[in-house]
Amino acid sequence: MKQSKICQLLDIKYPIFQGAMAWVAEEGLASAVSNAGGLGLIASGHAPKYIIKEKIDLARGMTSNTFGVNIMLMSPFVEDIVDLVIEEKVKVITTGAGSPGKYMKRFKEAGIIVIPVVASVAQARRMEKEGADAVVVEGMEGGGHIGKSTTMTLVPQVVDAVSIPVIAAGGIGDGRGVAAALMLGADAVQLGTRFLVSTESIAHDNFKGKVVKAKDIDTVVTGLLTGHPVRGLRNRLTKTFEKAEREEGGKENPNFDRLEDLGKGALKRAVIDGETKNSSMMAGQIAGMIKTDQQSCRDIIQELMLETKEVLKERYFEWV
Incomplete structure (x- = not known):
């Protein structure tokens, strides 16, 4: 498949982001996704600076590929985490629970790629205006904290409203979902639940x-x-x-x-x-689509991309 703009920007092979799930998105999961060609993310959550510093160091020892850090802007340690990603020269960050606008100048001066998570067209426009390099558009089908709009309806509206790359999230679990997101105009997709059950995920087997x-x-x-x-x-x-x-x-x-x-x-x-x-x-x-917790991140990404290619070939190009 032709590399999307976001893949070229981040120097990743596949247009697959791993969701920054609190307690789950640790250095092991992030590095496994990055090693498999996607973008792995370490969730900072409400953790203090020294803990996230350790996770970044560990991830760098596990992968030489691009990975990022998600900054929870409501965290009591947000100022410290902002300092940390700048000090550590983290290549890319995603942000949630607020606007990163007050830190954008510092991020840009440090050469950090900034990708906020948004749940509306208005938020996406605001993030573009404030200097975001891309946006993750999350529909209500996703797990964890959600917005009010569905992925299917929100993604194309955001794509039409902004000129920066759009990453679709929420309700995407296989190659059919990836293909649908690409057809809606997204440059990439973000998956959480599918990676939650990967073999590299630290989530408890009961969960x-x-x-x-x-x-x-x-x-x-x-x-x-x-x-x-x-x-x-x-x-x-x-x-x-x-x-x-x-x-x-x-x-x-x-x-x-x-x-x-x-x-x-x-x-x-x-x-x-x-x-x-x-x-x-x-x-x-x-x-409800997930049938196994015995797949590695590499297996998941390879399966996603193979399914995506087959869907696009069989169900789209035959009409062209």
């Missing part, structure tokens, strides 16, 4: 097993009242959360403290501890 067993209707969105909706697999916690949203103050006067308490440490319990009942098993709607 991976729940993803593999999931059906098409087994994810649910909670946190709508808080303004920070999250998609994950149904379990006891999601039911408790839904009940709390309905009963403890309701839509008119939600009990935010109660809802916040329910979410504290919930993702770590799933990823690290393997607790699957009272935890947040963040996963996208494509969980």
